[in-house]
Amino acid sequence: MNPMRLTGPEASVIKYDLLTALSVAGLNGSPTLQTTLMRLIAAVTARYNWRADELTVGQRDLARMWSVNERTVKREIKRLLDGKILICKRGGVRGRVAAYQLNYDEIAKLSEPCWCLVGPDFDLRMKGRYQGQSTVKIVQLSDYTKPAETEDAAVQSAPGTWQRAMARLAKENADQFNAWFSQLKYTSFDQGILRLRAPSKFAQRYIETHLMRPLVSAVEAELGPITRIEFEA
Template structure:
C-alpha cells in the first residue's frame, strides 16, 4: 500500500516514522545494509524534495556527501533500486541528473519485522498506515539460472539446521524462496560465513530478510557481529 505523498499537517510525523523505519531496519541488518541505509537517510534528510516526491542529486554531490568515489555511488544506487527501496523516475543519461523516489510500501515491508523494537505505539502507527502489507515472495524461476534453483537441505541436528528448521516453520515461503538456497560455511568470532548461489540472492537476503536470518541464527549460535557471503 502506498501512503499519500508526505506533505501537509501530518507530514512531519510521517517523515520521522519513515526515517525511523529505515534506521531500525539497517541497525538490525548486515553491515552492508547498515551502510546502505545510513547513506540513503543522509541523502533523504538533506536533499529529498517531498513535494515532488523525489531526489535529484548528481553523482559527484552524492560522492562528496558520502565520502566515497562516484563508482561507489553508482553501485549503491543500483543496489537500492534493485532491492526496490528506490524507484527510478528519470534515468541520468547524456549529462542529465537522474531522479529517484522512495518506495514507501517496500520500505514498510522491509522494516516491518523491526517495528516492535521501537515500541508498541510506533508499531501500531505503522500497521495502521500500511494495512495491506504482505510478504513479498518473488518467484525465483523468473530470475534465476538453472543452477540456482535447487535448494540446499539444512543439516539436521546442527545449529544451522535447527535455525533453518525454525525459519521454515515460521516463514515457509521465505525459506523455500531464499534461505533454502544458502549454505552454512563457518561461524567463528561472531562472524557467520554463508555461501549463496548468486549475487542476486545475496543482495536480496541482505536487503530484505536479514532480521529473520539473524533472529533464527542467534538463538542457536549466539550473537552475530557480521554476516559474510561467498558466491
C-alpha cells in the same frame, strides 16, 4: 503510498516514521547495510522532494555529501536499486540527473522485524499504515501439505521435507516467515549443502546476517545436518 499524503497534515509523522524505520533496519543489519542506509537517510533528509516523491541529486553532489568518490556513489545506488529500496523514475541521460523514488512497500518489508524494537506505538502505526498496502507474497501453510512437483527426489526420501521445515518456521514466527522465508526457493540438498534462491540480493544479505540461526535449526530438524547454505543467483 499516495505522494499527496507526504505533503498533508500527517506528513511530518509519516516522514519521521519512515526515517526511523530505515534507521533501525540499518542498526540491526550488517555493517554494509548500516552504511548504505545511513547514506540514503542523509540524502533523503537533505534532498528528497516529497511533493514530487523523488530524489534528484547528481553523483558529484552525493559524493561530496557522503565524503566518498563517485564510483562509490554508483555502487551504493546500484545496491539500493538491486534491493528495491529505490526505484529509478528517470534515467540520467544527456547530462540530465537521474530521478529515484523510495519504494515504501520494500522499506516496510525490510524494516518490519524491527518495528517492535522502537516501541508498541511505532509498531502499531507502521502496521496500520503499511500492512494493507504490502505486496509481500503470503504463503499459506496449505501450500506445504504436499511436495512440490519439481522437488529433488533425494529430499523426498530424507527424514522430513523442505515444506515441513518451512511450516516449522511459519509456526515459530508467522510475521518473520511471511516477510522473509516464504520467498525462498528450494534448489537442492546434497551432502550437507543446502542450495536456495532468494528473491533479491538484499533479501539474501538480510537472511544471511539476521536469520540464519532459525533457518538452519528448522531445516536440520527435517533434513539432517547442514554443513553450509549456498544462495544461487
